[in-house]
Amino acid sequence: MIQLxxxxxxxxxxxxxxxxxRLILTQALAPGEKLPSVRELxxxxxxxxxxxxxxxxxLDAEGYTVSIAGRGSFVADIAVISRQxxxxxxxxxxxxxxxxxxxxxxxxxxxxxxxxxxxPHD
Numbered sequence: 001m002i003q004l005x006x007x008x009x010x011x012x013x014x015x016x017x018x019x020x021x022r023l024i025l026t027q028a029l030a031p032g033e034k035l036p037s038v039r040e041l042x043x044x045x046x047x048x049x050x051x052x053x054x055x056x057x058x059l060d061a062e063g064y065t066v067s068i069a070g071r072g073s074f075v076a077d078i079a080v081i082s083r084q085x086x087x088x089x090x091x092x093x094x095x096x097x098x099x100x101x102x103x104x105x106x107x108x109x110x111x112x113x114x115x116x117x118x119x120p121h122d
Contacts, residue, residue: 016055024064035073
């Protein structure tokens with residue numbers, strides 16, 4: 001399920017979080033599926049349970065999982081995650097556009113940036 005790379009400069013909890021995100025987004029882990037308990041995954045990977053707990057806590061905060069006290073962590077609905085991520089990126093885009101407008105960019109210049117992004121990259 002999860003493989004760690006001890007040569008990877010990222011902390012172990014980030015590797016675990018990244019792998020679980022990948023499994024969720026590719027639907028290798030289905031919405032509503034229960035994740036292994038912190039102790040189970042820590043034993044399987046032979047690492048400290050606190051490391052697993054941190055990865056699970058961050059996945060929960062980012063909306064990829066839902067934790068239910070006494071029952072465990074479960075995969076969130078991918079459609080909900082997708083909507084949330086789209087909204088976050090829309091908000092970031094609008095903030096950037098507002099900042100650019102304050103710097104004097106015109107609407108036409110902003111549109112030109114978007115059109116340039118649509119051009120095929122070689």
